[in-house]
Amino acid sequence: MFMVIENTPGYLPEDDDPAVFDSVDEAREYATEQLDRLIDHIAEGQDFDDDANGWTVIGDFAEGDLSVVVYDGARSHDLGRVIEIVLVCPVCREAVWDGPQGHKLAKCWNSEGHPSGMPLAFDTMA
Numbered sequence: 380m381f382m383v384i385e386n387t388p389g390y391l392p393e394d395d396d397p398a399v400f401d402s403v404d405e406a407r408e409y410a411t412e413q414l415d416r417l418i419d420h421i422a423e424g425q426d427f428d429d430d431a432n433g434w435t436v437i438g439d440f441a442e443g444d445l446s447v448v449v450y451d452g453a454r455s456h457d458l459g460r461v462i463e464i465v466l467v468c469p470v471c472r473e474a475v476w477d478g479p480q481g482h483k484l485a486k487c488w489n490s491e492g493h494p495s496g497m498p499l500a501f502d503t504m505a
């Protein structure tokens with residue numbers, strides 16, 4: 380499963396209940412919508428600003444990136460917003476940061492979060 384989170388870099392995600400998807404493609408589609416929405420929001424804010432400087436997007440979901448950072452050019456010390464696709468354990472929903480590199484199975488070590496009380500291997504290609 381894949382979770383899409385949006386937050387300010389260096390801060391905990393504000394959203395307690397992030398969207399979760401079965402496939403990375405679905406997550407990517409949703410993340411792209413979130414990115415469009417964020418850019419619309421920045422553009423709207425700049426409509427009333429004489430010093431509007433546009434925005435900068437680093438990363439591209441369509442190119443396979445799993446995280447994209449957006450900076451609002453009108454804010455001089457903007458930390459940016461990051462939209463990120465994170466692999467999560469299908470049982471305990473913990474983020475699995477060391478996801479498989481080209482392998483099918485990922486492992487979640489959060490034993491207490493599983494009914495079995497054991498680490499869990501799960502299929503990332505489902």
Ligand SMILES: [Zn+2]
Pocket residue numbers: 468469470471472473487488489492493499
């Ligand atoms: Zn787990």
